[in-house]
Amino acid sequence: MADDIVAIQKKFGSLNEYSIQVNRWLSKTIGLWPLTSTTSKFEKIMTKILILLCWIIALFVTTLSLLHFILVKEDIITKLKMIGPISYCVGGGLNYAVLLFLRDDIRYCIDHIETDWNAITRTQDRQVMLKNAKIGRIISGCIAGFMQLDSICFCTVLGVFKQTIKVGNESIRVYILPYPTYKVPVDTNPGHSILLLLQFLTTCIMSTTVVIAFSLATVFAYHAVGQLTIMVTWIEEFVNRPQEEKKNMRIDEISVIIEHHLRILSFLGRIEHLLSPICFMEMFKNILSICMISYCILAEWSGRDVRALSTYAFCVTCIILNTFLICYIGEILSEKCKKISDMIYMTNWYQLSDKDILNLIMIMIRSGVEYKMTAGKIVNMSVITFGNIIKTIFTYLNILFQMTML
Numbered sequence: 001m002a003d004d005i006v007a008i009q010k011k012f013g014s015l016n017e018y019s020i021q022v023n024r025w026l027s028k029t030i031g032l033w034p035l036t037s038t039t040s041k042f043e044k045i046m047t048k049i050l051i052l053l054c055w056i057i058a059l060f061v062t063t064l065s066l067l068h069f070i071l072v073k074e075d076i077i078t079k080l081k082m083i084g085p086i087s088y089c090v091g092g093g094l095n096y097a098v099l100l101f102l103r104d105d106i107r108y109c110i111d112h113i114e115t116d117w118n119a120i121t122r123t124q125d126r127q128v129m130l131k132n133a134k135i136g137r138i139i140s141g142c143i144a145g146f147m148q149l150d151s152i153c154f155c156t157v158l159g160v161f162k163q164t165i166k167v168g169n170e171s172i173r174v175y176i177l178p179y180p181t182y183k184v185p186v187d188t189n190p191g192h193s194i195l196l197l198l199q200f201l202t203t204c205i206m207s208t209t210v211v212i213a214f215s216l217a218t219v220f221a222y223h224a225v226g227q228l229t230i231m232v233t234w235i236e237e238f239v240n241r242p243q244e245e246k247k248n249m250r251i252d253e254i255s256v257i258i259e260h261h262l263r264i265l266s267f268l269g270r271i272e273h274l275l276s277p278i279c280f281m282e283m284f285k286n287i288l289s290i291c292m293i294s295y296c297i298l299a300e301w302s303g304r305d306v307r308a309l310s311t312y313a314f315c316v317t318c319i320i321l322n323t324f325l326i327c328y329i330g331e332i333l334s335e336k337c338k339k340i341s342d343m344i345y346m347t348n349w350y351q352l353s354d355k356d357i358l359n360l361i362m363i364m365i366r367s368g369v370e371y372k373m374t375a376g377k378i379v380n381m382s383v384i385t386f387g388n389i390i391k392t393i394f395t396y397l398n399i400l401f402q403m404t405m406l
Contacts, residue, residue, distance in 0.1 A: 064180075066086060154178055155196065261363060276374050295401075327383055340367035341367040
């Protein structure tokens with residue numbers, strides 16, 4: 001592992017760059033990477049232009065879809081099938097706005113990670129940090145791959161290939177776009193190709209906002225897990241230190257542990273502030289998207305269109321996995337924070353001096369305050385919450401099925 005640290009540091013320039021590189025690449029594609037005082041004027045201008053272009057494209061496609069949904073008369077089943085894609089666009093746009101608004105919090109967390117990499121120099125501690133950075137990097141890469149593949153499949157299958165529709169007693173094959181479009185001819189080129197390109201870009205932008213939100217949550221959470229693991233190691237070393245070393249080093253050591261614990265709590269607080277609104281929107285957007293796309297599967301089942309059914313199934317799978325991930329992240333952070341006080345109690349703390357025992361008790365008391373990552377300060381993100389989300393989805397899906405009697 002020590003050789004890995006040297007190799008990664010040589011390849012990426014710094015271990016901090018290794019941990020956040022995927023996030024930086026993704027964020028820069030849609031102008032979400034927070035700027036610093038050292039950022040060049042050209043880069044600042046290009047970022048603003050990129051953000052403006054993303055908003056223009058996304059608002060154009062979303063507005064046309066909403067106008068079609070509201071103004072064009074369709075049967076109830078067709079209307080319900082439109083809700084899934086439209087809600088994904090609207091939710092992605094809100095996600096984009098929140099991430100832009102919270103760029104200062106993202107910058108704080110990034111700077112915090114960099115400071116930790118610079119402050120912690122012991123090889124064994126860096127190995128723990130590197131292990132968690134690898135996990136965060138792998139998960140971020142997998143999320144990006146699945147979500148962008150999902151976007152490509154969704155737009156390709158539902159937009160590139162002609163689909164069969166019934167007009168009276170006749171069946172004709174026409175182009176149908178992934179998102180409904182109001183009063184724009186799409187049956188022939190170049191109108192179809194232009195709108196399909198814009199909808200493809202919109203889907204990629206919306207998917208990227210989701211990927212960035214979840215990858216940031218993953219990287220930040222696993223960095224916090226690494227810091228908590230290091231703190232556990234430090235406390236064990238402090239408690240099990242030979243008695244003659246305790247007399248000379250206890251004040252410095254306990255102060256380092258307490259300061260590190262406070263830094264972790266500050267970092268967790270900023271993570272909660274950053275992710276709470278994102279989790280709130282993603283939770284309700286995912287409930288609606290999974291429910292409506294699942295309804296599309298039921299509606300398309302009789303037609304036996306394998307391409308469309310496979311695309312919808314893949315979309316549902318990706319969204320469910322993302323929902324589980326954010327709930328699981330909240331679960332592991334909560335469990336890891338509680339583990340501090342349990343671990344302290346299981347050590348030989350009773351062999352320490354009264355002053356050291358009091359210091360450890362203060363850490364135990366603070367660790368006993370349960371950390372919870374929430375969605376909008378309302379719902380705790382945990383595996384139990386994920387189970388409740390799935391139950392809610394099946395409940396709403398059953399209601400829709402009973403109302404429309406597919």
